[in-house]
Amino acid sequence: MEPNQNKKLITSWLSLTNVQMNIQNDLESTLQLHHQLSLKEFYVLLFLSEAPEKKLKLQQLQNMVGLSQSAMSRLVSRFEAKGCGALKRHICLEDRRAIFTSITKEGEEKLGKAFVTFNETLANIFTKKDIQDGLKDLIQQIKS
Numbered sequence: 571m572e573p574n575q576n577k578k579l580i581t582s583w584l585s586l587t588n589v590q591m592n593i594q595n596d597l598e599s600t601l602q603l604h605h606q607l608s609l610k611e612f613y614v615l616l617f618l619s620e621a622p623e624k625k626l627k628l629q630q631l632q633n634m635v636g637l638s639q640s641a642m643s644r645l646v647s648r649f650e651a652k653g654c655g656a657l658k659r660h661i662c663l664e665d666r667r668a669i670f671t672s673i674t675k676e677g678e679e680k681l682g683k684a685f686v687t688f689n690e691t692l693a694n695i696f697t698k699k700d701i702q703d704g705l706k707d708l709i710q711q712i713k714s
Contacts, residue, residue: 618673625672
């Protein structure tokens with residue numbers, strides 16, 4: 571690969587990660603402001619709500635959210651400490667070493683409200699001209 575092509579690829583990659591990071595930061599701050607939820611907590615509620623029986627092993631959840639085992643455990647503990655009753659932990663009867671986390675009715679209600687905000691925030695972000703222009707530029711860079 572030519573040096574100029576390598577430079578284009580890295581520039582495209584950095585542009586893409588910059589756009590993604592800015593969107594993530596907007597989502598994080600909006601969810602915190604309106605629902606006292608971090609983006610990772612939102613993802614936990616979302617993945618649990620979509621899971622069969624609305625529960626997952628902590629290890630499955632950590633892989634989906636992209637956290638280490640200890641970080642996932644701390645996130646669930648902090649979430650439980652908030653006292654909102656959104657999550658519940660259970661010991662797995664087949665393997666007592668495994669822990670299930672499930673979403674509660676309160677968690678589903680919290681997710682429903684946060685989901686509206688999440689979607690509105692994304693819609694607002696993607697209608698901003700600078701984001702649209704940045705994505706168009708990025709696609710052109712990748713194509714050329």
